Structure formats: structure tokens, C-alpha cells
Amino acid sequence: MSDSPQSPDQSGPPVDRARQRRGIRRTVAILVSVVAVVVGLQVYKVTRAPALDREALREQGVIVFEQPRNISDFELVTHREEPFTPESLEEQWTLIFFGFTHCPDICPLTMVDLARLMEELPEELEPRTQVLLVTLDPARDDPEVLSDYVPHFHPDFTGVTGEFLTIRRFANEMNVAFSKVTQGDDEDYTVDHSGHIALVNPRGDYHALFKPPFDPAVMAGQYETIVDSFRF
Known part of the structure; x- marks a missing residue:
């Protein structure tokens, strides 16, 4: 009996799809927060009352x-x-x-x-x-x-x-x-x-x-x- 090619071993720990989605949402939330802070600082620089010198x-x-x-x-x-x-x-x-x-x-x-x-x-x-x-x-x-x-x-x-x-x-x-x-x-x-x-x-x-x-x-x-x- 001839040897047949073996399929790659796809065995391993199962992927936790729910956990993966939570990680993506957390990363996106952090990025959005960072962008909001940067934009807020720029708006503040433009619109804030000038300091009295x-x-x-x-x-x-x-x-x-x-x-x-x-x-x-x-x-x-x-x-x-x-x-x-x-x-x-x-x-x-x-x-x-x-x-x-x-x-x-x-x-x-x-x-x-x-x-x-x-x-x-x-x-x-x-x-x-x-x-x-x-x-x-x-x-x-x-x-x-x-x-x-x-x-x-x-x-x-x-x-x-x-x-x-x-x-x-x-x-x-x-x-x-x-x-x-x-x-x-x-x-x-x-x-x-x-x-x-x-x-x-x-x-x-x-x-x-x-x-x-x-x-x-x-x-x-x-x-x-x-x-x-x-x-x-």
C-alpha cells in the first residue's frame, strides 16, 4: 500500500473568536480616544482665549x-x-x-x-x-x-x-x-x-x-x- 500525502496538521487550541473581537474593539476604542485627544488639543490651541502678556x-x-x-x-x-x-x-x-x-x-x-x-x-x-x-x-x-x-x-x-x-x-x-x-x-x-x-x-x-x-x-x-x- 503506497503512502498518500498527509494533510497538514490543523489541530491545535481552538480560536476564541469572542475574545478576539473584544480585543479588536478595545484597540479601536483606544485609537479613537487618542485621535479625539489630539484633535481636542488642536481645537483648544486655535479657539482658546489668548493669554494676557x-x-x-x-x-x-x-x-x-x-x-x-x-x-x-x-x-x-x-x-x-x-x-x-x-x-x-x-x-x-x-x-x-x-x-x-x-x-x-x-x-x-x-x-x-x-x-x-x-x-x-x-x-x-x-x-x-x-x-x-x-x-x-x-x-x-x-x-x-x-x-x-x-x-x-x-x-x-x-x-x-x-x-x-x-x-x-x-x-x-x-x-x-x-x-x-x-x-x-x-x-x-x-x-x-x-x-x-x-x-x-x-x-x-x-x-x-x-x-x-x-x-x-x-x-x-x-x-x-x-x-x-x-x-x-
Whole structure:
């Protein structure tokens, strides 16, 4: 009897198909988790609020205080003849420029820059921002005069006036220096003053200042960085 070819020995331990499937599912789950983490990190890098770098902002002319400064009590009035007090600075961000309506150049140019800044802000930030012109010449800038001047730049801007000494204290706390300069007689004068813009946070504290010259598009990014880094 001739020898016939032998079939390969297919004997051995049986394959546990259920266990194999569980192993595959576990491997796939781990890979999906790893991919999700990687994608999440990339999204976070793109969408996270930019970190506040005070030194970088300082080099750009923006001073952000490590400890926001309290503002003393005051009573002023708006161009709408409504009371204006420290409580009026709460629950929103406030950009304050100190100037006067007879100012020939710096004041109107800065008000135009502030109006352009509002156009540059994201939709969610614009309604959370109020802009003030606080007059340094209350003798001439009463509510009626301010009501003819301030809305010309933006209908939502607010003019603020009041007693001279109250304005001086408020200006001093915002690092604003100013002085009256006569030009012939007491009725003909101008006011020399600081040109920066003060920023008050929603707690009503003096938070930062922007030095001139102003680029509204750049300033909008700087302002948004400060807002995103703020914890109420």
C-alpha cells in the first residue's frame, strides 16, 4: 500500500473568536480616544482665549495693572442729564477719554478712533462696551453742549460733565494731567491734557490704559485680549 500525502496538521487550541473581537474593539476604542485627544488639543490651541502678556502689551503702549485700582466716589452728570456715579461704571467695560469740545485736533481725532474701534469689535463685545468723553472744561461744556458734540461721533457715546473739582479728582485717578492755558484773556483759553484712554472693568475698577497714537484695528485686538483674560 503506497503512502498518500498527509494533510497538514490543523489541530491545535481552538480560536476564541469572542475574545478576539473584544480585543479588536478595545484597540479601536483606544485609537479613537487618542485621535479625539489630539484633535481636542488642536481645537483648544486655535479657539482658546489668548493669554494676557502684560509685557508684550506694554511694548505696544497698553498698560494693564496687575491689581486694578478702586475709583473714589463721585457725582457727575451725562449729556442726557442723567446722574453719573461709580455705579454707572459697573456691569460693562468702559473706555474713557478726557477732553473738551473746543479741542481743535486731538479730541475729535480720538473720538473718531473710538468710533472706528466700536466697528472693529466682535458682535458680542460691542454691546458690553460703553465709551465716555469726560470734559476737562466743565465751564463751557454743560450737558447741552455735550449733547450737540458727543453723539456726532457715535449715537451711543456718552458725554460727562459736572463740578470742576470732582472732575479733577476723577481725572487724577485715571492718570490724566491737565491745565488751563490762556490765549490772550480769560475768555480765550485752551486745555492741555493727557491723551490716553482709560479702561474700567465691569467691577468698576480702573483696569488699564491705552497710550496714543491709536490704531483702532490693533486696539480692538488688544482690548479683546484684556477682556478674555478677565475673571469677574
